Amino acid sequence: MSLLFSPLKIGQLTLPNRFVCSAxxxxxADASGRVSDALIQRYVQLVRGDVGLAITxxxxxxRSGRAMPFQTGIHQDDTIPGLKQLTTAVHAAGGRIVFQLSHAGRQTTKKMAGQRPWAPSAIGRGPGQFRQAAGHDQ
Ligand SMILES: Cc1cc2nc3c(=O)[nH]c(=O)nc-3n(C[C@H](O)[C@H](O)[C@H](O)COP(=O)(O)O)c2cc1C
Known part of the structure; x- marks a missing residue:
């Protein structure tokens, strides 16, 4: 068997194979950031396709750190049931999942963050590849 398909232990986490889907x-997600069924299906399909570790x-x-529309949120308690459903579905399919956490800092807009963006300095947002897709220019 190829090494790629053999399990790997990282600390206390055992991955079923060496294939990792990068973030x-x-x-x-839905408009407020809650996990959707489509998002769960996406990760289940990746695991069924032999992705051993999916990084979201x-x-x-x-909320002040929201960068993109339909971005998943891990910002308030009512997101927990959906996030739990996501991990449970991935585990049931035999995979492992890591949530990537972020705060957009200056890399967002008032519209996206729902308030004036919070950042360590007063420097404005830099150019980003998702600028138009995210509706930042509107
Ligand atoms: C559509 C898209 C979304 C991405 N989203 C994230 C993200 O949420 N977090 C992250 O750390 N990297 C993100 N990345 C970077 C990828 O995880 C990956 O590191 C990168 O695409 C690999 O480099 P390459 O595109 O130059 O091959 C994203 C990349 C793309 C193309």
């Missing part, structure tokens, strides 16, 4: 913003797209930890 990729999905834009598949960045999840905003506070």
């Amino acid at each position: 990729t913003y999905e834009g598949m 797209g960045h999840m905003f930890v506070h």
Whole structure:
């Protein structure tokens, strides 16, 4: 058997194989950031396709740090049931999942963050590849 398909232990986490899906913003949560069925299906399909470890797209930890529309949130208690459903589904399919946490800092807009963005300095947002897709220019 190829080494790629053999289990790997990282600390207390045992991965079923060596295939890792790097963090990729999905834009598949609902408008307030809660996990959707489509998002769960996305990760289940990846695991069924032999992704041993899926790292989610960045999840905003506070509403002020939301960078993108339909970004998954891990910012308030009512997101927990959906997030739990996501991990349970991935585990049931035999995979492992890591949530990537983020706060957009200056890399967002008032519209996206629902308030004036919070950042360590007063420097404005830098150019970003998702600028138009995210509706930042509107
Ligand atoms: C559509 C898209 C969304 C991405 N979202 C994230 C993300 O949420 N978090 C992150 O750390 N990297 C993100 N990345 C970067 C990827 O995880 C990956 O590191 C990168 O695409 C690999 O480099 P390459 O695109 O130059 O091959 C994203 C990349 C793309 C293309």
